[in-house]
Amino acid sequence: MTHKILVTGAGGFVGKHLVAKLEKKGYTVSQSVYSPTTDLTDFAYTERLIQETKPDVVYQLAALSVVEGSERNAPQILTANSVLQYNILEAVRLHAPGTRIVAICSANGYGLVAAVDTPIKETCPQRPLNPYAVSKVTQELLAQEYYLAYNMDIVILRPFNHTGPGQTPNFVIPALAKQFVSAERGEISEIVVGNTATIRDFTDVEDMVDAYILAGEKCKSGEVYNIGSGHGVSIHDVIELFRKVTKIDIPIRIDVGNQRTADVPILVADNSKFVAATGWTPTIPLDKTIINVLDFWRKQ
Amino acid sequence: MTHKILVTGAGGFVGKHLVAKLEKKGYTVSQSVYSPTTDLTDFAYTERLIQETKPDVVYQLAALSVVEGSERNAPQILTANSVLQYNILEAVRLHAPGTRIVAICSANGYGLVAAVDTPIKETCPQRPLNPYAVSKVTQELLAQEYYLAYNMDIVILRPFNHTGPGQTPNFVIPALAKQFVSAERGEISEIVVGNTATIRDFTDVEDMVDAYILAGEKCKSGEVYNIGSGHGVSIHDVIELFRKVTKIDIPIRIDVGNQRTADVPILVADNSKFVAATGWTPTIPLDKTIINVLDFWRKQ
Numbered sequence: 001m002t003h004k005i006l007v008t009g010a011g012g013f014v015g016k017h018l019v020a021k022l023e024k025k026g027y028t029v030s031q032s033v034y035s036p037t038t039d040l041t042d043f044a045y046t047e048r049l050i051q052e053t054k055p056d057v058v059y060q061l062a063a064l065s066v067v068e069g070s071e072r073n074a075p076q077i078l079t080a081n082s083v084l085q086y087n088i089l090e091a092v093r094l095h096a097p098g099t100r101i102v103a104i105c106s107a108n109g110y111g112l113v114a115a116v117d118t119p120i121k122e123t124c125p126q127r128p129l130n131p132y133a134v135s136k137v138t139q140e141l142l143a144q145e146y147y148l149a150y151n152m153d154i155v156i157l158r159p160f161n162h163t164g165p166g167q168t169p170n171f172v173i174p175a176l177a178k179q180f181v182s183a184e185r186g187e188i189s190e191i192v193v194g195n196t197a198t199i200r201d202f203t204d205v206e207d208m209v210d211a212y213i214l215a216g217e218k219c220k221s222g223e224v225y226n227i228g229s230g231h232g233v234s235i236h237d238v239i240e241l242f243r244k245v246t247k248i249d250i251p252i253r254i255d256v257g258n259q260r261t262a263d264v265p266i267l268v269a270d271n272s273k274f275v276a277a278t279g280w281t282p283t284i285p286l287d288k289t290i291i292n293v294l295d296f297w298r299k300q
Numbered sequence: 301m302t303h304k305i306l307v308t309g310a311g312g313f314v315g316k317h318l319v320a321k322l323e324k325k326g327y328t329v330s331q332s333v334y335s336p337t338t339d340l341t342d343f344a345y346t347e348r349l350i351q352e353t354k355p356d357v358v359y360q361l362a363a364l365s366v367v368e369g370s371e372r373n374a375p376q377i378l379t380a381n382s383v384l385q386y387n388i389l390e391a392v393r394l395h396a397p398g399t400r401i402v403a404i405c406s407a408n409g410y411g412l413v414a415a416v417d418t419p420i421k422e423t424c425p426q427r428p429l430n431p432y433a434v435s436k437v438t439q440e441l442l443a444q445e446y447y448l449a450y451n452m453d454i455v456i457l458r459p460f461n462h463t464g465p466g467q468t469p470n471f472v473i474p475a476l477a478k479q480f481v482s483a484e485r486g487e488i489s490e491i492v493v494g495n496t497a498t499i500r501d502f503t504d505v506e507d508m509v510d511a512y513i514l515a516g517e518k519c520k521s522g523e524v525y526n527i528g529s530g531h532g533v534s535i536h537d538v539i540e541l542f543r544k545v546t547k548i549d550i551p552i553r554i555d556v557g558n559q560r561t562a563d564v565p566i567l568v569a570d571n572s573k574f575v576a577a578t579g580w581t582p583t584i585p586l587d588k589t590i591i592n593v594l595d596f597w598r599k600q
Contacts, residue, residue: 074386086378
């Protein structure tokens with residue numbers, strides 16, 4: 001068992017959950033949390049971080065993660081996400097070349113997937129539909145390059161949608177939770193959503209960080225793995241779950257202005273490669289996740 | 301026939317040849333040549349350029365093109381090549397959405413190709429082996445995104461190796477030509493090269509710019525095309541051609557220090573998709589290209 005872990009992007013939604021679970025499991029965890037002086041786009045900082053922590057495993061979660069509106073922030077997203085990924089890979093190559101890197105990429109990279117390719121296998125072509133998704137594929141290409149060119153120990157993960165307490169309401173389930181809590185308080189009389197026909201594969205953040213830890217322990221270097229439940233749920237069905245658990249019957253208004261220019265209609269994982277490698281099985285059903293996210297918003 | 305053409309990266313080796321040929325064919329050509337005030341990584345400049353030229357076709361050749369040593373310059377290359385590509389696509393989307401963009405990407409993106417995948421079809425997975433090649437795949441992903449998300453008129457080209465007078469001696473044929481000319485002058489008594497077993501698909505730059513022009517006229521939006529002769533030649537065979545045309549028998553020294561960390565062993569195009577779309581056939585044999593490049597270096 002490896003013991004010294006570095007989590008980059010540890011200040012983000014998933015990073016916080018991952019650090020908590022790693023510590024609970026007895027790992028020694030170092031964290032890199034963004035600040036102007038701890039910025040992974042600065043190579044000197046990244047080198048110091050790797051030299052000082054000499055980790056057995058790096059969980060590389062750092063990224064600017066704006067999806068909606070990523071057209072406007074594209075230069076910043078493309079620059080930061082490629083440069084920080086390069087800096088981490090290069091610093092590990094120079095100062096800790098035996099370190100395992102678990103590179104957290106994204107199912108968003110699949111983009112426009114043909115119906116015949118659903119559920120999505122890792123061999124499906126990546127056709128990203130927004131600059132954020134392009135930047136995540138670039139992160140993956142860099143990780144793959146360092147595996148191919150330097151034979152470094154690198155595992156690439158493509159998580160599908162995941163959610164839980166603490167995720168920003170830029171994402172659909174926290175956005176709905178926030179609105180249903182406002183409805184419970186009598187503050188609003190309708191719920192506004194984008195396209196309800198969109199189908200996604202949701203995993204609870206606790207199951208997702210379990211998957212990341214299993215990947216660090218069991219996956220094969222140079223390989224790419226989808227992580228997702230394997231079950232598709234429409235946003236319409238997600239709303240029905242919210243109605244069921246809140247017992248609130250409230251009108252839904254679909255606002256196309258809320259929709260991205262090019263939305264991915266369906267993203268469902270074929271998770272068989274990852275399950276075969278690790279034995280992972282998600283344990284938290286979506287209605288339980290929704291209850292947890294609602295409880296989070298009730299406390300805000 | 302379209303008439304107003306914009307060539308970005310017009311100050312580069314291929315850009316100069318492309319502009320000359322377009323003008324010879326009667327097109328009206330605007331050029332964007334890099335300077336601190338005409339920098340495509342500056343969105344305001346890029347917007348003005350598109351607004352003022354309103355081209356029918358943009359040939360997007362702009363890129364930082366360092367291959368060797370791209371590990372050291374990686375942050376600059378990744379940043380510049382992604383941001384300038386985004387700026388051009390976004391400026392065209394905002395100000396001239398009917399414009400055709402011919403996005404010049406690179407066969408370098410294929411990287412580590414399995415023997416079974418040679419000659420390379422467009423469907424071959426891209427596994428780039430250096431940050432420059434990663435940046436060219438990122439340019440391609442952005443171009444594809446603007447086609448998929450906004451239905452813009454975008455053709456993606458993956459040129460294989462091409463050379464001719466004016467190319468820098470960072471590339472193998474000018475490097476050999478420069479050395480053979482030095483040998484003719486009695487300045488050196490051996491030729492130094494990297495790995496002579498490497499196999500490449502060489503096209504004369506004049507045939508290559510013909511291909512770019514045909515792509516602008518005839519290729520299908522949203523499609524990706526390989527451009528190359530379809531014939532593989534080892535660097536060993538290239539050296540034999542140099543010996544034959546110069547009639548100089550000089551020892552060859554292989555210097556592994558000249559080799560990239562991860563060199564692509566074989567890159568040969570399956571050009572059938574592009575040939576079927578355009579009728580293109582390269583007309584200049586490699587020995588003639590070598591003679592032209594030698595003549596260029598004899599004048600230096």
